[in-house]
Amino acid sequence: MTQRNDHRNDHLLNRRAALAGLAGLGATLALPSRAQSGSVVIYTSNNQQAFEAVVETAAKRLPGVKFSAITGGSGQLLRRLEAEAAKPQGDVFWSTSANTLGAFKHLLEPYRSPELAAIPAALQQPQNLWSAANLHVAVAMVNTKQLGGGAAPKTWADLLDPRFKGKILIADPANSSTALTILWGVDKMLGAEGLKRLAANVKVTSAAATVLRSVGQGEFAVGLTFESNAYAYVAGGQKEISLVYPADGTFTTPEFFALIKGAPAGELAKKACDHLLSKEAQTELLLAAYRRPARSDIDVSKLVQLPPLAGIKVFPIDEDEAAAKRADFLKRWQTLAVA
Amino acid sequence: MNDAGAAAPAPARSGVPGPALRRASLLRSLRTPWPWLTLAVLALLVVFLLLPLVQVLVGSFGSGGRSGWAIVAAEPRYLQAVLNTVMLGAVVTLLALVIGVPLAWFTARFDFPGKGLIAVLPLVTLVVPEVIAAQTWLMMVGNNGLLTRALAERGIELPSFYGWTGLVTVMTFTYYTYVYIGTLAAIRGFDVQLEEAAQSLGTSPAVSRWKVMLPVVLPAVLASALLVFTLAVGNFAVAMVLSNKVPLLSVLTYQATVSEVGSDPTLQSTLATISVAIVMLALFAQRRVVARGRREVVQGRGAVPARLAGWRGAALGAAAALVVAVSLLPVASIAVGAFTQARGPVMRWGQWTTAHLERVFTRAIDPLLNTLTYAAIATAIGITLAVIVSYLVVKKRNALTPALDYLTALPLALSGTVIGIGLLMTFNTGWLSLTGTGSIIVLAYVVRRLPFGTRNASSTLFNIPDSIEEASISLGVPPGRSFVRVVLPLMAPAIVAAAVLTWTTTVAELSASIIVYSGGRETMPIQIFRLIDSGLMAQASAYGLLLVAVIVLPIVLATRLTRIDLFASRA
Numbered sequence: 076m077t078q079r080n081d082h083r084n085d086h087l088l089n090r091r092a093a094l095a096g097l098a099g100l101g102a103t104l105a106l107p108s109r110a111q112s113g114s115v116v117i118y119t120s121n122n123q124q125a126f127e128a129v130v131e132t133a134a135k136r137l138p139g140v141k142f143s144a145i146t147g148g149s150g151q152l153l154r155r156l157e158a159e160a161a162k163p164q165g166d167v168f169w170s171t172s173a174n175t176l177g178a179f180k181h182l183l184e185p186y187r188s189p190e191l192a193a194i195p196a197a198l199q200q201p202q203n204l205w206s207a208a209n210l211h212v213a214v215a216m217v218n219t220k221q222l223g224g225g226a227a228p229k230t231w232a233d234l235l236d237p238r239f240k241g242k243i244l245i246a247d248p249a250n251s252s253t254a255l256t257i258l259w260g261v262d263k264m265l266g267a268e269g270l271k272r273l274a275a276n277v278k279v280t281s282a283a284a285t286v287l288r289s290v291g292q293g294e295f296a297v298g299l300t301f302e303s304n305a306y307a308y309v310a311g312g313q314k315e316i317s318l319v320y321p322a323d324g325t326f327t328t329p330e331f332f333a334l335i336k337g338a339p340a341g342e343l344a345k346k347a348c349d350h351l352l353s354k355e356a357q358t359e360l361l362l363a364a365y366r367r368p369a370r371s372d373i374d375v376s377k378l379v380q381l382p383p384l385a386g387i388k389v390f391p392i393d394e395d396e397a398a399a400k401r402a403d404f405l406k407r408w409q410t411l412a413v414a
Numbered sequence: 415m416n417d418a419g420a421a422a423p424a425p426a427r428s429g430v431p432g433p434a435l436r437r438a439s440l441l442r443s444l445r446t447p448w449p450w451l452t453l454a455v456l457a458l459l460v461v462f463l464l465l466p467l468v469q470v471l472v473g474s475f476g477s478g479g480r481s482g483w484a485i486v487a488a489e490p491r492y493l494q495a496v497l498n499t500v501m502l503g504a505v506v507t508l509l510a511l512v513i514g515v516p517l518a519w520f521t522a523r524f525d526f527p528g529k530g531l532i533a534v535l536p537l538v539t540l541v542v543p544e545v546i547a548a549q550t551w552l553m554m555v556g557n558n559g560l561l562t563r564a565l566a567e568r569g570i571e572l573p574s575f576y577g578w579t580g581l582v583t584v585m586t587f588t589y590y591t592y593v594y595i596g597t598l599a600a601i602r603g604f605d606v607q608l609e610e611a612a613q614s615l616g617t618s619p620a621v622s623r624w625k626v627m628l629p630v631v632l633p634a635v636l637a638s639a640l641l642v643f644t645l646a647v648g649n650f651a652v653a654m655v656l657s658n659k660v661p662l663l664s665v666l667t668y669q670a671t672v673s674e675v676g677s678d679p680t681l682q683s684t685l686a687t688i689s690v691a692i693v694m695l696a697l698f699a700q701r702r703v704v705a706r707g708r709r710e711v712v713q714g715r716g717a718v719p720a721r722l723a724g725w726r727g728a729a730l731g732a733a734a735a736l737v738v739a740v741s742l743l744p745v746a747s748i749a750v751g752a753f754t755q756a757r758g759p760v761m762r763w764g765q766w767t768t769a770h771l772e773r774v775f776t777r778a779i780d781p782l783l784n785t786l787t788y789a790a791i792a793t794a795i796g797i798t799l800a801v802i803v804s805y806l807v808v809k810k811r812n813a814l815t816p817a818l819d820y821l822t823a824l825p826l827a828l829s830g831t832v833i834g835i836g837l838l839m840t841f842n843t844g845w846l847s848l849t850g851t852g853s854i855i856v857l858a859y860v861v862r863r864l865p866f867g868t869r870n871a872s873s874t875l876f877n878i879p880d881s882i883e884e885a886s887i888s889l890g891v892p893p894g895r896s897f898v899r900v901v902l903p904l905m906a907p908a909i910v911a912a913a914v915l916t917w918t919t920t921v922a923e924l925s926a927s928i929i930v931y932s933g934g935r936e937t938m939p940i941q942i943f944r945l946i947d948s949g950l951m952a953q954a955s956a957y958g959l960l961l962v963a964v965i966v967l968p969i970v971l972a973t974r975l976t977r978i979d980l981f982a983s984r985a
Contacts, residue, residue, distance in 0.1 A: 116933030122948030143933035161843045164850045250669045281654035284947045293558035311760025
């Protein structure tokens with residue numbers, strides 16, 4: 076027994092020595108090790124494919140520069156920017172929704188990239204605080220195997236039909252700007268009664284990515300989402316998935332980039348913005364991540380099987396109004412969604 | 415007879431000391447290292463835990479406008495969410511106990527074919543990202559699940575998995591492991607002589623086992639039950655996928671905190687306060703029960719596992735294997751997914767490739783290295799702290815002990831998100847600026863997982879009698895060395911159990927580290943979360959598989975090197 080204990084004790088002492096070594100290692104980690112030059116940090120709500128498209132095309136234009144991403148929802152990332160304002164950690168912000176950006180102007184640095192020449196003026200912010208990099212279009216992602224033999228919906232109005240009850244999935248608009256854009260648009264287009272009937276048909280998920288996965292997996296027949304992420308399932312060869320651009324007009328929303336004030340990468344951060352907007356990066360973004368470019372000099376339909384923007388009927392929505400009335404709208408949606 | 419043999423209540427001090435005597439004993443105790451150590455650890459906790467928490471609360475109350483309490487009181491869905499959350503926590507905890515305790519008892523006391531595997535495998539379930547777990551269950555029993563379709567063809571309609579059914583099922587089969595591990599350590603440390611003594615006094619085996627073993631094992635069982643309750647209350651990953659229209663506190667808090675379209679700090683802090691209160695109440699209840707039944711047990715001879723043979727052994731083994739197998743379904747889905755070809759989000763089932771794993775090692779090795787470094791440092795620091803804290807709390811009580819006790823339990827009541835935001839706000843600039851370094855990730859790990867180590871280390875300390883250490887001190891060995899020489903070796907099995915749990919949960923930690931990490935410092939769970947969010951299940955599975963290896967290999971290695979067999983008793 077005694078011998079056994081001594082034996083065990085030796086091992087414990089060895090482990091204590093190991094712990095001391097690890098503690099020393101910890102001390103060295105405290106030193107800021109991110110080099111001030113040669114690395115760019117992008118804050119983005121975009122997916123991995125989109126981020127990689129930007130990184131892979133950067134090798135030629137910005138050789139040796141190490142790109143890394145901080146990912147999350149736009150609101151979450153902006154909150155993080157705010158927390159870090161005294162000592163910024165990020166260089167470029169690239170995410171959806173101008174509505175949320177408006178409240179965070181003090182965290183952004185005006186920058187007029189030469190690449191903006193190729194982007195329509197309507198998609199730029201007057202003080203050059205941010206600009207659209209690409210465009211999102213709302214679609215119905217349909218899994219034809221789960222329609223139970225019925226016809227696929229063609230319009231937003233079709234989705235109000237009771238035959239779709241429990242078969243449509245949408246993210247929670249309190250949590251997802253995609254869902255907010257779509258529901259706000261439906262309310263404007265089909266009125267309060269239309270929204271109420273849609274609410275009766277949908278199931279709601281708190282995680283936006285679940286919409287795509289669930290329709291892909293056949294859990295639901297229809298998912299309301301943006302074309303870029305849904306098209307990945309078509310491009311991936313899943314035959315029962317198709318994208319419906321509602322014939323009564325769909326909703327678009329730009330995705331913005333901005334230079335972060337006090338960006339640690341300095342001039343390199345501006346070069347990274349230029350690269351993000353460049354024809355090369357935007358083309359790769361379209362090919363690899365199906366992001367529709369804001370630039371007017373890329374022919375979308377020639378490169379991927381997405382319809383040209385000119386061929387899509389767009390129902391215009393006022394983003395400023397949507398931002399201003401967001402809280403009231405969400406409250407109304409909440410009463411509809413539980414009913 | 416209740417306290418047969420060695421299971422006696424803590425030795426009573428002689429009489430009530432007079433004031434002079436009390437002052438003398440206070441002075442004497444100040445000459446030992448313990449009160450100073452208590453003070454030092456307390457100071458650490460105040461700076462790295464309490465300060466960040468206060469920052470969050472103060473920061474969110476400063477925003478003005480409508481009070482969060484008014485919003486919560488006005489909308490019935492918040493009250494409903496509170497009730498649902500408590501209900502979910504209670505049901506999941508109960509079911510986890512029903513599965514975990516018998517499995518632990520069975521594994522500790524019996525030998526059966528395949529025991530080695532069945533004993534270790536449940537650990538693996540701890541590391542499977544919860545989103546993957548939920549998704550795998552949907553593949554089986556969702557609207558379009560394999561089992562759902564197979565049964566539908568035979569005319570059997572399964573209830574919808576969305577809502578209560580799914581929430582309870584997925585969480586139970588994920589969290590029972592915590593009960594299993596905690597209980598296993600305690601049963602192993604239980605002296606079989608007690609049971610035999612009770613039996614020789616004429617009690618039937620079942621009754622004696624119940625009467626003697628229960629008080630000894632109960633603290634560990636309750637500690638892990640509390641852990642499960644906390645995890646179920648705080649869980650949002652499973653809840654977000656499956657809750658559908660069942661409002662839950664965790665999901666509402668998450669939405670108020672990290673909503674894609676702007677956050678609501680006041681509401682967030684109100685909801686966080688409610689969940690802190692719920693967990694604190696549970697903690698308080700657990701303390702009451704443990705304090706009432708406190709026992710010291712001399713470490714003696716553990717039970718020799720009985721050999722199970724024949725149909726009874728086969729049946730029990732099969733039952734245990736079934737439970738473990740069901741809980742391992744998500745792991746299987748990772749293993750298959752990691753080697754399945756994929757084009758974007760579309761999996762080509764049946765077509766195999768090693769490209770995803772090759773990619774991890776050739777192009778994206780950083781998350782693996784980051785995880786190993788940060789988690790190793792955090793586990794080392796965390797376990798050292800856990801051992802010191804649990805020793806101080808259980809064995810060296812003084813006026814500061816209750817504060818220490820509750821502070822170390824506090825992270826249980828905080829969501830990882832709140833811990834992350836607090837650390838970010840506190841250590842961004844100023845006297846200790848950690849933002850953008852690896853140390854803030856290590857800090858987040860240590861703070862978040864401290865209760866795991868402490869609970870486990872302390873539950874066995876109750877069973878080490880003071881008299882052994884006192885004997886060593888009275889023989890002239892200084893208190894510090896007595897601790898290292900006498901108490902530490904006795905604690906070893908509990909320390910290993912605590913280390914295993916800390917390492918496992920640290921490597922898999924996501925919700926605090928995803929708030930504090932900086933560019934180039936992503937860990938594997940962060941990368942997996944990102945890939946799942948991008949629909950790249952195959953690549954996420956490759957990292958998932960690696961995560962399982964990273965967790966299991968060191969555990970196997972450590973138990974081999976220290977020769978402390980986690981799953982055998984010391985005969």
